Structures are given as structure tokens and as C-alpha cells.
Amino acid sequence: MLLNIVWKLGVGETLEFLSLLHLKAGFKGRQPFVYAQALNRPFPQLTKRTSLGRIPNMNLDPVLDKAIRKVPDFPKKGILYYDITGILTNPKVFHYCLDKMAALYKGEKIDAVAAIESRGFIFAAPFADRLGIPLILIRKKGKLPGETYSCSYSLEYGEATVEVHKSDVIQGQRILLMDDLIATGGTLHASRSMLQEGGATVIGFFGVIALPFLHYEKLIGDLPIKTLIQYESE
Secondary structure: OHHHHHHHHOHHHHHHHHHHHHHHOOOOOOHHHHHHHHOOOOOOOOOOEEOOEEOOOOOOOHHHHHHOEEEEOOOOOOOEEEEOHHHHOOHHHHHHHHHHHHHHOOOOOOOEEEEEOOHHHHHHHHHHHHHOOOEEEEEEOOOOOOOEEEEEEEOOOOEEEEEEEHHHOOOOOEEEEEEEEEOOOHHHHHHHHHHHHOOOEEEEEEEEEEOHHHOOHHHHOOOOEEEEEEOOOO
């Protein structure tokens, strides 16, 4: 029977079909992985829309996924916007999020956390408080009153610039860079350049949400990237 399904659907969609049946039956465990191994194929990322319908990504955190609102065609047509305000309006989910963040970096040597304007501040501030470390603000050009380091980077249309106070960056400091969402990695890459200019060492990147299908690893994949939830496609 399995060979008949493979012949009709192809190997890739057969794995998705078997996995979907497994999920809908309410089973848990590694049976879909056994199917994949038997067919000598890697287990698929179950997020794309196929002829069988949209199959859920089994690696999603259900608590966060439920809280994150998905808004189609925002800020422009063709873009699916992942809205973190649902996390913030639910104190239990926000607390859960901060607990997960703290657990990810338990035991690591971090001297400071640098956060990207503006939603990055929301998660970085309580995180820094929990770890008892300084919070460094990465802001848009012209928002900081003191002497700054700055770095410009390309957008789809035009250019953007980020800045950080020179006095906030200490030589030899080990800094974790944080934002609410990691998409292309351009802002984080530019922010790292500024911090390095000040003599600090960026030890890694964190985002509550990450979108690996936008290939941020091309810019920032040389350092550890940690996230709480990843969406493999729009």
C-alpha cells in the first residue's frame, strides 16, 4: 500500500500525507520519521501548502503560535506580518516568553544585551533585569542625543541607519544582540558592526520570532542564533 501511495503522490508528498494522517489521528512519537527513514528521505518541513492542504509545522511552540497574530498583506500586499502584540496583552504568555529566554542563556557569560528599536526593547529590558546586566539601545538615526557610532544598511527600497551611544559600548564587552523578529538579518548585521567598532564582542543573536526562509544566516549565520519560534514559510 505504501508503494502505491509513493507511486501516485511522489516521495515528498507521501511523507506529508503520512505525517498528516499521524497528526489527525492524535498519535505522538516518531512514526513519521520512521516512514521517512524507510523511504531514505529526510523528514520534511511541514509548513508549505501542497495538494493535501496546509500541514502544520510540528516544531512550533503552541503557546506562542496561538498568541502571535498573522496579518496578511501588511504592511504591503504579499507580506504576512507576524504581530507580537498578542504576547504582550497576555501576561501569562509574556511571562512564559521571558522564562524561555532566560532558560536559553542560563549559564552563558553575557555582559550586556543590545536591543533593536523599538519592539526589541520590550523583550530585552525585562531580560536584562532578570540577568542583572546593562541594556544598550540601538536606535534609528537622530534619536540619540550623545556621540554615537552609526552604520547604514540597504533596504529593499533605499537605505536605513542605526546608531548607538559610544559611551554605552565598553571595550571587551560580551554583548547579546536582540530583536523581536529576525527576518533578513540586515539590522542585526549593521548593529553588530557598530558594537565591534566600539571594541565589544557580539556573542550571538536572539529573536522571539525567526523567519529562516528569508535566509538571515547569509548575514549573521557565523554566530549562534537563538529563537523561541520559527516560521518556515509565509
